[in-house]
Amino acid sequence: MLNLLALNHLGWRPFFQQQLSLDELEDCSVARVMEHHRSSYELMSDEGYMALPANPNYPAMTVGDWVLLDREHRLIRLFERQSLFSRKAAGSRVTAQLIAANVDTVFIVCSMNQDFSLNRIERYLALAHEADVEPVIVLTKADLCDEPEQYVEQVRQLDSLLMVEAVNALDISSVEVLMSWCRPGQTVAFLGSSGVGKSTLFNSIFQENSQHTSAIREEDSKGRHTTTSRSLRCATGGFLLMDTPGMRELQLADCEQGVEQTFADISEISSQCRFSDCQHDGEPGCAINAAITNGKLDPRRLSSYQKLMREQAINGASIAERRAADKQFVKMCKTIQSGKKARKHEM
Numbered sequence: 001m002l003n004l005l006a007l008n009h010l011g012w013r014p015f016f017q018q019q020l021s022l023d024e025l026e027d028c029s030v031a032r033v034m035e036h037h038r039s040s041y042e043l044m045s046d047e048g049y050m051a052l053p054a055n056p057n058y059p060a061m062t063v064g065d066w067v068l069l070d071r072e073h074r075l076i077r078l079f080e081r082q083s084l085f086s087r088k089a090a091g092s093r094v095t096a097q098l099i100a101a102n103v104d105t106v107f108i109v110c111s112m113n114q115d116f117s118l119n120r121i122e123r124y125l126a127l128a129h130e131a132d133v134e135p136v137i138v139l140t141k142a143d144l145c146d147e148p149e150q151y152v153e154q155v156r157q158l159d160s161l162l163m164v165e166a167v168n169a170l171d172i173s174s175v176e177v178l179m180s181w182c183r184p185g186q187t188v189a190f191l192g193s194s195g196v197g198k199s200t201l202f203n204s205i206f207q208e209n210s211q212h213t214s215a216i217r218e219e220d221s222k223g224r225h226t227t228t229s230r231s232l233r234c235a236t237g238g239f240l241l242m243d244t245p246g247m248r249e250l251q252l253a254d255c256e257q258g259v260e261q262t263f264a265d266i267s268e269i270s271s272q273c274r275f276s277d278c279q280h281d282g283e284p285g286c287a288i289n290a291a292i293t294n295g296k297l298d299p300r301r302l303s304s305y306q307k308l309m310r311e312q313a314i315n316g317a318s319i320a321e322r323r324a325a326d327k328q329f330v331k332m333c334k335t336i337q338s339g340k341k342a343r344k345h346e347m
């Protein structure tokens with residue numbers, strides 16, 4: 001039987017449990033992927049850490065995934081995900097690479113200095129929306145900034161419902177405002193460009209909440225890497241922090257829905273344009289142009305929207321092409337297999 005109390009602190013919830021049959025609930029165990037190494041996955045279950053050797057027959061898995069295991073700790077299957085960050089992999093063969101699964105909240109980190117950029121925040125928002133992850137905008141370096149409220153206000157103007165917090169990432173008491181998103185069982189990740197304070201925030205939140213964790217880790221003598229660059233870490237507060245470098249290189253690809261959701265105001269206004277395919281480029285009856293003229297829409301926001309739409313279309317097209325090719329390959333395999341089965345029956 002599953003130890004639900006322990007699993008809940010790892011992020012287990014009804015969404016995953018509903019994917020189990022009664023027999024599986026009795027006989028199997030479940031575990032979460034905490035680290036992804038070249039030749040193995042490190043899993044955490046209600047019984048502790050264990051290694052799962054990688055196998056080319058396994059489905060693509062990533063940090064944060066939940067897996068179903070048999071009594072011998074062999075993989076039965078991967079659970080359907082609640083959310084997923086993926087990115088276009090570098091190289092000529094364009095394919096989506098899985099970065100992080102089942103993240104609940106992403107802290108979109110931006111510093112309140114010359115690096116502050118609404119366009120960049122919008123880009124990260126599109127990624128969060130596409131991944132189905134709740135975004136919180138965390139503005140750092142409040143201690144170095146004369147008027148943090150001014151930055152907070154600018155972000156609020158993107159969307160009045162956005163959650164925004166200004167902090168000094170170095171100061172644990174200042175970071176306390178973020179703890180309402182770090183509740184037991186919650187998985188939190190960080191997005192933001194270099195130098196904005198992601199590692200600093202991570203450490204402030206983690207150190208404050210992890211006195212016991214290091215003790216548990218020291219007891220674990222199975223030669224696990226305590227300093228790893230790609231991992232999900234449990235804090236004693238019962239929440240999990242995701243620290244994966246892949247999140248730092250996330251690109252927009254095949255992300256139309258995420259961009260649309262980020263710019264819901266633009267979608268709404270453009271539904272009133274006279275032509276349904278209006279490019280908002282001087283066409284008659286363009287509601288977007290009218291909104292810009294009467295100050296209801298910031299022209300910066302329109303150009304940011306158009307830029308992100310173009311970018312995701314370019315990056316997404318090649319992935320779509322690859323997906324189509326993959327589908328065809330699977331179909332071919334199925335045809336071959338059903339041919340084999342048919343021949344077996346005939347024999």
Ligand SMILES: Nc1nc2c(ncn2[C@@H]2O[C@H](COP(=O)(O)OP(=O)(O)OP(=O)(O)O)[C@@H](O)[C@H]2O)c(=O)[nH]1
Pocket residue numbers: 140141142143144167168169170192193194195196197198199200201248
């Ligand atoms: N004064 C002050 N300094 C900060 C704050 N946040 C981060 N810093 C400093 O800014 C520098 C960069 O912070 P990091 O946490 O390394 O930034 P990062 O986002 O992890 O950067 P990458 O690892 O390159 O992605 C460090 O020297 C931090 O000490 C803050 O809120 N206030």
Ligand SMILES: [Zn+2]
Pocket residue numbers: 270273274278279280281283285286287288289
């Ligand atoms: Zn228009």
